Amino acid sequence: MIHLLDDVRGGYDVDADVVILGSGAGGAVAAANLASAGLRTVVVEAGPRVTPSDMTRDGPAFLSKYYWEGGLRMLLGSGAYPAMTGRCLGGSTVVNSAILFALPRWVREAWRDEQGLDGMLAPELDAAFHRVLERTGVAPTPMEVMGRRNTITRDIFDAAGLASAPLPRGVKDCRGSGDCLTGCAAGAKQSVDRSWLPGAVADGAQIFTCSHVDRVLTEGTHAVGVEGRVVDPDGHAVLGTFRVRAPRVIVATGALHTPVVLLKSGITAGGNVGATFQAHISGFALGIMNEVTDPWVGATQGWGAFSERVPGMKFESLWAPTALLAAQWGSVGASWYKILADLRRAALIALVYRAKVTGSVSVRRDGMPDARLWIPKEEMWVVMRELKRIVDAMLKLGAEYVYTGVRGVPEQIRTPAQAEALLSHAIRPRHVTMTANHMFGSCRMSADPGRGVVDEQGRVNGVQGLWLADASIFPSPSAVNPQATVMALSDLISRRIGDLSLL
Amino acid sequence: MSERASWFEQIASAGLGATAEALFPPNDGGYPDCADTDLVARTAAWIQSLPEAQRFQLTLLYFGVEVLAPVLRPFGAGGPWRFSARTLEQRAQVIAAWRGSWIYPLRLFADALKTSVTMIYLAHPAVVRHIGEYKPWAHPDDAFEVDVRPIPVEGCR
Numbered sequence: 135m136i137h138l139l140d141d142v143r144g145g146y147d148v149d150a151d152v153v154i155l156g157s158g159a160g161g162a163v164a165a166a167n168l169a170s171a172g173l174r175t176v177v178v179e180a181g182p183r184v185t186p187s188d189m190t191r192d193g194p195a196f197l198s199k200y201y202w203e204g205g206l207r208m209l210l211g212s213g214a215y216p217a218m219t220g221r222c223l224g225g226s227t228v229v230n231s232a233i234l235f236a237l238p239r240w241v242r243e244a245w246r247d248e249q250g251l252d253g254m255l256a257p258e259l260d261a262a263f264h265r266v267l268e269r270t271g272v273a274p275t276p277m278e279v280m281g282r283r284n285t286i287t288r289d290i291f292d293a294a295g296l297a298s299a300p301l302p303r304g305v306k307d308c309r310g311s312g313d314c315l316t317g318c319a320a321g322a323k324q325s326v327d328r329s330w331l332p333g334a335v336a337d338g339a340q341i342f343t344c345s346h347v348d349r350v351l352t353e354g355t356h357a358v359g360v361e362g363r364v365v366d367p368d369g370h371a372v373l374g375t376f377r378v379r380a381p382r383v384i385v386a387t388g389a390l391h392t393p394v395v396l397l398k399s400g401i402t403a404g405g406n407v408g409a410t411f412q413a414h415i416s417g418f419a420l421g422i423m424n425e426v427t428d429p430w431v432g433a434t435q436g437w438g439a440f441s442e443r444v445p446g447m448k449f450e451s452l453w454a455p456t457a458l459l460a461a462q463w464g465s466v467g468a469s470w471y472k473i474l475a476d477l478r479r480a481a482l483i484a485l486v487y488r489a490k491v492t493g494s495v496s497v498r499r500d501g502m503p504d505a506r507l508w509i510p511k512e513e514m515w516v517v518m519r520e521l522k523r524i525v526d527a528m529l530k531l532g533a534e535y536v537y538t539g540v541r542g543v544p545e546q547i548r549t550p551a552q553a554e555a556l557l558s559h560a561i562r563p564r565h566v567t568m569t570a571n572h573m574f575g576s577c578r579m580s581a582d583p584g585r586g587v588v589d590e591q592g593r594v595n596g597v598q599g600l601w602l603a604d605a606s607i608f609p610s611p612s613a614v615n616p617q618a619t620v621m622a623l624s625d626l627i628s629r630r631i632g633d634l635s636l637l
Numbered sequence: 638m639s640e641r642a643s644w645f646e647q648i649a650s651a652g653l654g655a656t657a658e659a660l661f662p663p664n665d666g667g668y669p670d671c672a673d674t675d676l677v678a679r680t681a682a683w684i685q686s687l688p689e690a691q692r693f694q695l696t697l698l699y700f701g702v703e704v705l706a707p708v709l710r711p712f713g714a715g716g717p718w719r720f721s722a723r724t725l726e727q728r729a730q731v732i733a734a735w736r737g738s739w740i741y742p743l744r745l746f747a748d749a750l751k752t753s754v755t756m757i758y759l760a761h762p763a764v765v766r767h768i769g770e771y772k773p774w775a776h777p778d779d780a781f782e783v784d785v786r787p788i789p790v791e792g793c794r
Contacts, residue, residue: 189779194683277794456768457760461753
């Protein structure tokens with residue numbers, strides 16, 4: 135059963151065999167597995183349920199209700215970077231583009247080598263990826279929903295000498311709305327609230343929404359449950375308190391919130407909680423092409439490529455609500471209006487890079503994550519070099535100009551000579567407009583308890599009955615979109631807890 | 638801002654109005670402007686819908702632009718007047734100057750001014766219509782107005 139706001143208003147107090155914090159990619163898989171194993175399973179989700187009738191194409195309105203901190207969360211450190219994560223049943227899978235890649239083998243080898251994790255190359259992990267990708271219905275984005283924005287991205291990649299292909303996404307009967315970031319009202323995106331949580335509920339799981347966990351309860355060194363507050367998702371008023379008693383606690387609230395939950399519970403894992411936060415860094419090129427692309431239709435992210443020169447560099451077509459994408463672009467005042475006429479010819483390509491970064495997550499005074507990301511300038515220069523490649527390709531294809539949001543570079547790059555400014559070593563990370571939506575590693579997995587928060591089975595060091603099952607446990611960035619890896623790791627972790635077969 | 642506005646909120650409200658008018662002034666190009674898009678009221682309503690921390694940050698942002706302009710005179714603000722007392726062109730010039738500043742926090746401040754109202758501007762149906770945005774199917778429960786047309790087939794090859 136799914137308990138909505140009216141059911142939980144006033145608070146609740148329940149017992150379970152296992153309580154799972156978070157209903158996103160990790161939490162949903164764990165819930166489905168453990169409920170199927172016959173455990174009394176409770177899921178506690180901070181956000182509300184969002185149904186197709188709740189969704190709106192009004193970007194700011196949707197973000198204010200269904201994203202953490204109204205969609206205005208920022209990572210600080212080398213710069214100020216938006217970090218947008220979903221706050222709703224299904225978590226960020228409801229608001230992402232549904233791209234699912236299995237973790238590349240070279241990253242699995244790196245995780246094994248970095249943190250002594252021999253299981254990263256085990257057949258059990260292969261089986262886990264197979265299960266999650268099959269159940270989520272992952273397939274290449276079909277051509278009939280591409281739209282010109284995606285096919286011109288293909289042409290840009292061709293001009294750049296990049297081998298490219300339709301992106302693999304977890305969707306069924308995609309209608310090419312380009313609405314992924316404000317939820318798929320068509321019901322095509324197989325977010326976990328559609329593909330995994332219904333199975334958990336059918337097997338008896340209880341899901342409590344609008345429930346913010348404040349702390350994990352422990353008796354000695356054993357987790358015994360959680361407690362928190364019921365919060366109205368609209369007015370944010372506290373409506374009651376709750377407690378769930380369970381001998382098994384799985385935290386799957388994401389790379390930002392999981393360390394906060396642990397720290398508020400007095401669990402530091404020797405100082406490692408929150409100490410190794412990382413994120414993919416990014417850049418973008420918004421080209422105003424010499425033809426109408428109608429960027430607002432077509433699969434949100436239908437076409438992609440990997441750099442053959444830079445391991446861990448990925449290129450993706452992208453759209454988001456126009457209100458979000460175009461808000462920072464251009465000048466101010468009456469001269470800005472000219473941009474409106476150009477938007478119909480836009481093509482947007484995002485670069486996502488597995489950079490060597492450092493970071494931390496601590497607890498802000500209001501209980502929210504205070505996340506810092508430190509990006510070496512040399513790593514940002516890597517992004518700039520590959521960004522120039524895309525800019526040059528857009529110009530070669532006849533783009534009138536390209537906007538990159540990089541300070542010190544012409545606002546409207548019109549020639550390859552102007553694009554050379556992207557290679558300047560005067561560029562610093564704070565000069566680059568980027569978002570940090572792939573976040574990891576804040577409670578990383580390691581075979582060495584002195585270097586990590588969890589072991590290879592997701593067990594929190596020093597606390598019995600407590601597991602983590604989200605991107606916070608990644609030893610380092612995944613180089614690909616993290617959802618499938620979160621789900622596969624959670625699958626293995628929860629199967630071990632529920633004594634289910636791993637193969 | 639909330640219904641019973643405090644002194645702080647009243648000044649912030651003036652700053653919001655002044656910013657919105659300056660960034661989306663009346664024009665000869667037929668573009669929807671601040672008044673056409675009910676921008677001030679819609680931005681204020683959006684701010685009220687946010688969590689407390691973000692509500693405070695944005696209110697502080699607009700309070701800041703209204704009163705800090707004369708303080709920030711050495712950084713392009715020019716003139717001793719409150720922001721809302723300046724002409725539309727002067728206000729736009731001030732924000733543009735701050736966006737180009739070598740001082741990173743000032744650039745962030747100005748970017749936040751521009752980005753916040755621009756986002757709300759772009760979400761108005763008149764602007765959606767003006768830029769030619771459409772979607773391939775109608776969402777029956779969504780009050781957000783947008784034209785519906787199929788995805789051109791030739792673009793999918």
